Amino acid sequence: MDTRVAVISIIVEQEDAIEELNTLLHEARQYIVGRMGIPYRPKGISIISIAIDAPQDVISALSGKIGRLKGVSAKTAYSNVITPAEGGTK
Template sequence: METRVALIGIIVTQESSVAALNELLHQYGHYIIGRMGLPYREKGVNIISVVLDAPQDAISALSGKIGRLEGVSAKTQYSHVITPGEN
């Protein structure tokens, strides 16, 4: 199955959703290349960048699940880097 490199930008405004977000990221951890989190305490938000190399459907599923969390928004940016699947 072919994979794509993508970036999910996440903004968390409701701290009570952090545990559920971390659980989702743990479930998809085998696709995650890296992640960076920045707390912006003055504004009461956390900004998280997650970079993945995963099948298109896995990226879409994760982004959708994140976006359904209360007080969490997510946007996904896809690269043109596609790795063909093994036949």
Template sequence: MDTRIAVIGIIVENPEAAPRINDILHEYSPYILGRMGIPYPKRELSIISIVIDAPQNVISALSGKLGMIPDVSTKTVYSKI
């Protein structure tokens, strides 16, 4: 199955969501190439970026699961190749 490279941007507005986010990311860890988290105390939120190489349906499932967590927003950007 063909895979795609994507970046999933995650905004976390409630730190209590972190354990659920980490559980989901661990579930998809075979596909994750890198992860960067940036706390932003001034705005009381965190920003996480995930780089993933996976089939389209896996990327969509991961982004969807993360976006269903209360106080968590996601946006996915795909490579053109």
């Protein structure tokens, strides 16, 4: 299956959601290229950026699951960098 490079931007407003968020990210670890987390203590939030290279449906599913967590918002930006599956052509 073709993979696509994307960035998922996450803002965590409720600390209770962090454990479940980390579980979701752990489950997707094979696709995650990098992760940057910034605790913004004066505002009481965490800002997380995930670089991912995965099939489109995997990215969409992960972003959707993250966005459904209470106290968490997520947005995904997709690149035009698509890697064809082995044996595929593009």
